[in-house]
Amino acid sequence: MINVSAAARKELKITLQQGEFDLLVIGGGITGAGIALDAASRGMKIALLEKQDFAAGTSSRSTKLIHGGLRYLKQLEVKLVMEVGREREIVYKNCPHLVIPEKMLLPLVKEGTYGSLATSVGLWVYDKLAGVKETEQRVMLDKEATAQHEPLLRTDILEGGGLYTEYRTDDARLTIEVIKTAFEYGAVCLNYAEVVDFIYTPKEKVCGVVMKDQLSGETVEIRAKRIVNAAGPWVDKVRKIDKGVPRENKRLHLTKGVHLVVPYEKLPLQQSIYFDVPDGRMMFAIPRGTSTYIGTTDTNYHDSIDSPQTTKEDVKYILHAANYMFPSIQLTEADITSSWAGLRPLIHEEGKSPSELSRKDEIFVSSSGLISIAGGKLTGYRKMAQRIVDKVMRTLNKKYDFPLKECMTENIALTGGRFSSPDAVKDYIYERIEEAYNKGLNKKVLEYLVYNYGTNTPVVMDKIAAIMQEESDKELAVVKGELWYCVNFELCSTLSDFFIRRTGRLFFRRKTIEKLIQPVADELQKLTQQTDEEKQQALTHFYKEFEEVMTFA
Numbered sequence: 001m002i003n004v005s006a007a008a009r010k011e012l013k014i015t016l017q018q019g020e021f022d023l024l025v026i027g028g029g030i031t032g033a034g035i036a037l038d039a040a041s042r043g044m045k046i047a048l049l050e051k052q053d054f055a056a057g058t059s060s061r062s063t064k065l066i067h068g069g070l071r072y073l074k075q076l077e078v079k080l081v082m083e084v085g086r087e088r089e090i091v092y093k094n095c096p097h098l099v100i101p102e103k104m105l106l107p108l109v110k111e112g113t114y115g116s117l118a119t120s121v122g123l124w125v126y127d128k129l130a131g132v133k134e135t136e137q138r139v140m141l142d143k144e145a146t147a148q149h150e151p152l153l154r155t156d157i158l159e160g161g162g163l164y165t166e167y168r169t170d171d172a173r174l175t176i177e178v179i180k181t182a183f184e185y186g187a188v189c190l191n192y193a194e195v196v197d198f199i200y201t202p203k204e205k206v207c208g209v210v211m212k213d214q215l216s217g218e219t220v221e222i223r224a225k226r227i228v229n230a231a232g233p234w235v236d237k238v239r240k241i242d243k244g245v246p247r248e249n250k251r252l253h254l255t256k257g258v259h260l261v262v263p264y265e266k267l268p269l270q271q272s273i274y275f276d277v278p279d280g281r282m283m284f285a286i287p288r289g290t291s292t293y294i295g296t297t298d299t300n301y302h303d304s305i306d307s308p309q310t311t312k313e314d315v316k317y318i319l320h321a322a323n324y325m326f327p328s329i330q331l332t333e334a335d336i337t338s339s340w341a342g343l344r345p346l347i348h349e350e351g352k353s354p355s356e357l358s359r360k361d362e363i364f365v366s367s368s369g370l371i372s373i374a375g376g377k378l379t380g381y382r383k384m385a386q387r388i389v390d391k392v393m394r395t396l397n398k399k400y401d402f403p404l405k406e407c408m409t410e411n412i413a414l415t416g417g418r419f420s421s422p423d424a425v426k427d428y429i430y431e432r433i434e435e436a437y438n439k440g441l442n443k444k445v446l447e448y449l450v451y452n453y454g455t456n457t458p459v460v461m462d463k464i465a466a467i468m469q470e471e472s473d474k475e476l477a478v479v480k481g482e483l484w485y486c487v488n489f490e491l492c493s494t495l496s497d498f499f500i501r502r503t504g505r506l507f508f509r510r511k512t513i514e515k516l517i518q519p520v521a522d523e524l525q526k527l528t529q530q531t532d533e534e535k536q537q538a539l540t541h542f543y544k545e546f547e548e549v550m551t552f553a
């Protein structure tokens, strides 16, 4: 296993400044991570720079589904449905502990988006296009069966339902596993490393970047033959730093999507639901452990890209939608336990509303040679990466006689995802129950660890067992073991990295954080040799994020 500890930052920075990289990727969301893995696995020398933490942009703020994109069938985006459907299978195969099959119920309602025949045919076409395996193909239900599947649904407008399979994921952990796998293939990836300027050849072609370390303030120069801008919602901002002239007249169109989290007992659904909203849109309600989350909105966005917020209006809209479809629950603002807001980096199309904009990815190249990629889906990240790396390899080949290699990522299991088959995750847990008991951990903790850290669980478990020799609070021992792993193997440097992107605790178990903040801050200081001032800064920053998920402006 590669050691990518936060203490290794210094060495990583030295490596980044040595020699010239074949490709430098700006952005450590799923798009940049996928490009780094694809290119590194084809033998290229890769650097990836991320200005915040990995996945801190949109890639930790999605609906957290690896899905075939049923919605896009309605917009006749047949090619997109086929591609993401196939990709869904590949992501599942390569990272099964983070991609969990989940039954999704689509209730058919009077004057809803989908009629009974259209749904039946649509889901059938979807099964075929997306290559859905037989056991997961759609089942159509009558009104009674639909109501039995989900007793909380309103029945006065219910006409039936369609049951199909989607896959639930943890978007941030998936991104981090891709980054770690890229490391295994030799990529050098650094978080808190912002690209603030470009370096040019005498012919005004980009040949490097100026990077500012957001933790130390230090600035360094890094050279590369090719540079890809995968900065998600910041793609246009990065393009503006470049003095090259855009070849295509394209720009981003950002739309905001909000999700609200409530305790599971407040919205105790039997399975995930994809339901009609009174204004004609569709929304998800997804049970997850002790919570259920509901979303999303889709509104034009023009404010700060760095910190999209959930507004009172977003809250009102989502609660109204949920209370309309599940009338017996009547959720209020007081029931919300967390929230997140993310920005879709879509490509602008004149005259189209947020929901009508295509989710397809597009590549634009500037006269300086800067290649930018935007649009797309979490689900399709691997294919997007393949397209862009193919393009980069061809241009390198012309100029440097670079050995062209085929994409291999279809068959690269991500670190943590190295199970004998996707179905083997449950066996993996079963086979380790005794070991876990011997180490003082119960089945629930083991399951939690495996669904977070996959085949890397034994490393975390051994550390927890060692910590438990001295720490009598079991929950704290588990958290400290996780923290040790995340710091030493996942470049986790701050409380936010840990509580948001490494464990998802801020979204799904926010209440448990209060008593953990101080001991985790102390432990993090020890593990990363933070000064008292740095520790205080990390605490202040985290408290702000801790409050923000419950502040609705």
Ligand SMILES: Cc1cc2nc3c(=O)[nH]c(=O)nc-3n(C[C@H](O)[C@H](O)[C@H](O)COP(=O)(O)OP(=O)(O)OC[C@H]3O[C@@H](n4cnc5c(N)ncnc54)[C@H](O)[C@@H]3O)c2cc1C
Pocket (backbone or CB within 6 Å): 026, 027, 028, 029, 030, 031, 032, 049, 050, 051, 052, 053, 054, 055, 056, 057, 058, 059, 060, 061, 062, 063, 064, 065, 066, 067, 193, 194, 195, 196, 230, 231, 232, 233, 234, 238, 255, 256, 257, 258, 296, 342, 343, 344, 345, 374, 375, 376, 377, 378, 379, 380
């Ligand atoms: C509400 C919502 C729900 C969604 N649901 C789903 C879903 O369920 N399934 C699905 O498949 N897709 C979904 N998507 C789409 C998916 O989340 C995005 O397509 C994907 O996460 C975009 O990833 P990205 O890497 O392009 O952008 P990001 O994740 O935003 O990554 C870009 C990164 O670039 C970094 N960066 C910016 N500027 C610089 C710089 N100067 N130097 C260094 N780094 C920089 C940023 O900090 C950021 O981390 C959803 C999107 C939204 C908004």
